[in-house]
Amino acid sequence: MNRIRLVDHLVLLLGVFVMVAPVVVAFMTSTHDAVDIHRNGLSFTWGGHFTETYNTVLTRKGGFTGDITGARMILNSLILGIGFAAGKIVLSMLAAYAIVYFRFRFGTLFFWMIFTTLLLPLEVRIVPSYEVMTKLGLTNTYTGLIVPLLASATGTFFFRQFFKSVPEELLEAARIDGAGPVKFFFDILVPLSRTMIAAIFIIMFVYGWNQYLWPTLMTTDERFFTLVRGIKQILLVWVGSNIPDYNEAFALAILAMLPPVMIVLIFQRWFIKGLTESDK
């Protein structure tokens, strides 16, 4: 019994080590200065330059134009991530609501059309999308960054499945209670979908936060740079005898990890609560 427990613990500890160690190494290394990292490589020890490095990363105006700070990039990433997740949820809930609760011509056809776009990743349609955005004059705007990515087959599909599992009688009871389509949606469906919304918000936020290709293409103005792009920017200075600011890259990477982790932590609690208390 005890032996089995010991083995269990070892396996779990190993798992934790594999998951956490890289993060710890990245964090510890980020507290050393660039020269130290260049000379000694990664380190597990505290370097003592924590405040300095993170302060620089967050507030130093950098880039070519010199008016982009880490804080600004975090803000941009947040705008992208939240706008992306919220927009996707709103759009896909409405689409799923239409598909499930309204009988209209070619409803199923539309659903399958939306569904097949799952097979087309962003990369396939990135050039035409870019062209459209350029023609609309939406490059270097938040609208241009967010809107083209909003249509979500995944979200629509998830919400459709969820709405189909809501008992028919609820709709009928609401109809008799005098709730029209709009009221039914906001009073009954949205509250019932809380857990689904939380789950999709987590997935979509992380997806939006980690977007790299699309923001790279859409933004040339540094004021719109996201954190993920910023990390790359730092490592691009490998010219002459410059030592890249490894410490800053690591610090940015750590910073870039924090918001998604927070989002998962916050919504997970909701998510699990919703799952365990849910009933039909």
Place this chain on the structure above:
Amino acid sequence: MASIGIKDVSKIYNGGVTAVSAVNIDIADGEFIVLVGPSGCGKSTLLRMVAGLETISEGSVTIGDRVVNDVDPADRDIAMVFQNYALYPHMSVYDNLAYGLKNRRTPKAEIDARVAEAARMLELQPYLERKPRALSGGQRQRVAMGRAIVRKPSAFLFDEPLSNLDAKLRVSMRGEIKRLQRRVGTTSIYVTHDQLEAMTLADRLVVLSGGKIEQIGRPLEVYHRPATTFVASFIGSPAMNLVSGEVHGSKLALGPALIELGATVPTQGAVTVGLRAEDLRLHQGLDGSMPFRIDYVEELGAQRLVHGLVGDQPMVAALSAEIPLPETASLSIASFRLHFFDTASGRRIDWAGERAGAAATSTVEFVIS
């Protein structure tokens, strides 16, 4: 409060399947009507057409003096109680009760008063702040009824509201529904497949089969004078024994037995004969008119159901548990308690003997062949 008229109502689905065909029911103000029938007989479809959840293919439904065929369910002034309660899971009991009123822009004070009244009537006061998942089945059912009551509608529609409850709770909820309906006096239509529920609740019951009405009548009327073999076999537990016999003059041949009817039946030759299990008497030996070969016995405590054969036709007799079961037995029945049905159509054949016998108390003598 209003009367409800169902006139020539049919439901024909797109595929051409007729679920309800040309049904006529007049429901008086304050009446408790039960629609009863086996599953798939169209009773729920009929109810849902009254509620407005299904479109009416043909005919018309009137509530009060208003034809409601094209009226939205919310505007029909009805309230419905569903089999699975259909409570809003994310709302407290109070909000569940108040939701319909809020949607009708009832003043807040009035909502409070009505919810409080319904909660008092249904003994739900301690649970008003709870969510439905924290309630037991019976309590959820009461909330569902409360949601109907607070609206003070012209009619209650019940769609098998007790089927999800356990047997004991069902009996007590049945009583509660009956009392409640008496108290508020609202016209009600109640759908069930349980004939016992139908018998105990109904002012009048409507027996449906295959989308058609078999019989409408007061429970005892339906029980004592079933209009068709279907009603005879559906209402009453155990089901009425239906056997084939032949009428010759004023005598009925039932397998080996010959029963003197004492009056004429307006048909001759083959008929279907109905005998209620509780009308049968058991005799030692062959004293009775119908020799009875006992097959097996179901003990119910107060009585026992004895299954056996008369001739080659199965027959069930409900007998007192105190009567010893002899080796050779026979059955008898008061002749005025016999029911006759046309073999081909299954329709009831009225005959002089049952009316004469209804007054008589003594058993008519049998002649053993």
